[in-house]
Amino acid sequence: MYNKRVINSTNKMKTTWNIVKAETNRLKGPIPTTINNNQNSPQTINKYSLSITENILQDVRCTNKQGSNINKNSNYYLLNLFHKPFPSIKFKNTTPKEIEKIINSLKIKESSGYDEVSKKILKISAPFISSPLSYICNKSMLSRTFPTRLKYSIVQPLLKKGDKENVANYRSIFLLTSFSKIFERIIYDRLLKHIEMNNILAVEQLGFRTSSSTEKASYKLIDNILNALNNRLIVGGIFCNVQKAFDCVNHNILLPKLEFYEITGITYKLLKFYLKGRYQRVVLSNYSSSSCSNWGVTTHWCTSRINTWSITFSTIY
Numbered sequence: 320m321y322n323k324r325v326i327n328s329t330n331k332m333k334t335t336w337n338i339v340k341a342e343t344n345r346l347k348g349p350i351p352t353t354i355n356n357n358q359n360s361p362q363t364i365n366k367y368s369l370s371i372t373e374n375i376l377q378d379v380r381c382t383n384k385q386g387s388n389i390n391k392n393s394n395y396y397l398l399n400l401f402h403k404p405f406p407s408i409k410f411k412n413t414t415p416k417e418i419e420k421i422i423n424s425l426k427i428k429e430s431s432g433y434d435e436v437s438k439k440i441l442k443i444s445a446p447f448i449s450s451p452l453s454y455i456c457n458k459s460m461l462s463r464t465f466p467t468r469l470k471y472s473i474v475q476p477l478l479k480k481g482d483k484e485n486v487a488n489y490r491s492i493f494l495l496t497s498f499s500k501i502f503e504r505i506i507y508d509r510l511l512k513h514i515e516m517n518n519i520l521a522v523e524q525l526g527f528r529t530s531s532s533t534e535k536a537s538y539k540l541i542d543n544i545l546n547a548l549n550n551r552l553i554v555g556g557i558f559c560n561v562q563k564a565f566d567c568v569n570h571n572i573l574l575p576k577l578e579f580y581e582i583t584g585i586t587y588k589l590l591k592f593y594l595k596g597r598y599q600r601v602v603l604s605n606y607s608s609s610s611c612s613n614w615g616v617t618t619h620w621c622t623s624r625i626n627t628w629s630i631t632f633s634t635i636y
Contacts (some may be wrong), residue, residue, distance in 0.1 A: 332533060344605070363610035364476055365601040368491050372566045372619040394579050405581040408513040412457045413505050415449040421504045422449070432496035433471050433600075441497050456502055463588035469499035470597045471614070493599070506589060510582065519580055566619055570594055 321338050328334035422438075424444040431437040441448075459466055476489035514520060520528070525536040547554045561567075577587055597617040603610045 349606055358628065361601040361603055361610060364486055364489075364603075365474065365599065365612035366587075366617050367486050368474060368476075368599070368601065369615045369617065375563055375567055394575055397576070397579050405517050405519075407581045407583060408509065408586050410460075410585050412460070413453050415453045417505070418449040418452050418456070418501060419445050421501050424504075425500065430494055432494050432499070433473050434468075434496050434498075436497050438497050438500075441501075448511075452498070452501065456505055459502070460506075460581060460585055460589060461587055463592065465589055465593040466503070467596065469496055469502060470593075471496070472597065472617075474597045474599050474601045476601065476603075506593075510586065513582065514580070517580070568619075 324338065325334050326409040389416045396444050422441050423440045425441065427439050427442060429437050429439060455466075473494040475494065476486070477492050479488055479490045525531045525539070526533075544554050574587075574591060577583075577590060582590070598614045599613045599617050601612040
C-alpha cells in the first residue's frame, strides 16, 4: 500500500515523510479552536509568537560576551574570501507578461491573507489585472518602498509536537497576501540572477536552490562517508539544530552583506523597507472578531515566513 502511494506521488519525499509521521503518530494539526481559557487565546498566542525571537536572542547575548563585536566584524571573512569587487545588481522594470507568468506559476489554493483574495482568484483575473499590477509594482520599486498594505500577515498555529495545550509546541504558519507574493517574486528573480551570475553561493549550499534537494544533500554526505571509510579514515560529524534559525537572522548583519555583494540601489532599499514595519495577528478558525487577536508589530521579521525572498536571504546569511 505504501509502495503504491510513493510511486504514484508527484512529491515522493514529502509522501514518504507523511507516511513516517502517520505511523509514528506525529501528524501535525491545527491548534484546538474549542479552547476558551486565556492561556491559549488568540491574543496570548500572538504575544508569545512576537516575543519568542527576542527571548532567544536575549539568551544568546547573555551567553556570548563578545556579542557586541559580531555586527562590526560580520563581513570580515568575506573580505578574505572574495578578492575582487562585484558588479552592481542590474535592475529592470517588470511587464504585464512577467506578472501573468508569475501568477500562473502560483499553486492554486483556497487559503488567503487578511485581504481574503486567494491565488485561485488571481489566476482567473490575471489577464485583466496584469497591466495595472505591472504599473503599481514599477511605481513602488521606483520609489524604493514596499507597499505597507502587503506587510500584514495572518498567523495560523500548527501543532509540531507534544501537548496540544502548550502554545510552545506549535509552529506559526504565516499567510501573506497573494499580491505580496507577486511583488516578492519580481524582486527575487532579479536578486537570484545577480547571485548566480557572480557565483556568490558556495557549491556546498544545496538547500533552497533550483535543481537541488535533500536527496542530493543526503547522497553527497553518504558518498563522502563511504569514500572515507574505504580509505580507512575516521569519520566524524557535527550536526547543529539552531532554534528559530530564520527568525533570528540579524538585520544588522544581513544588510551589510547585501551591500558587500553590490546588492545596492533600488533593490537594497526595497529589501530594507520590506523587512521593517510588519504586522501580524493570530487567527484560530475564521475571520470573525472572536477568533482573531489584535495586530502586533513584528520586530524580527525575516525569512521563515514561506515567501520567495526567504530562499535568497537564508543562503546569503
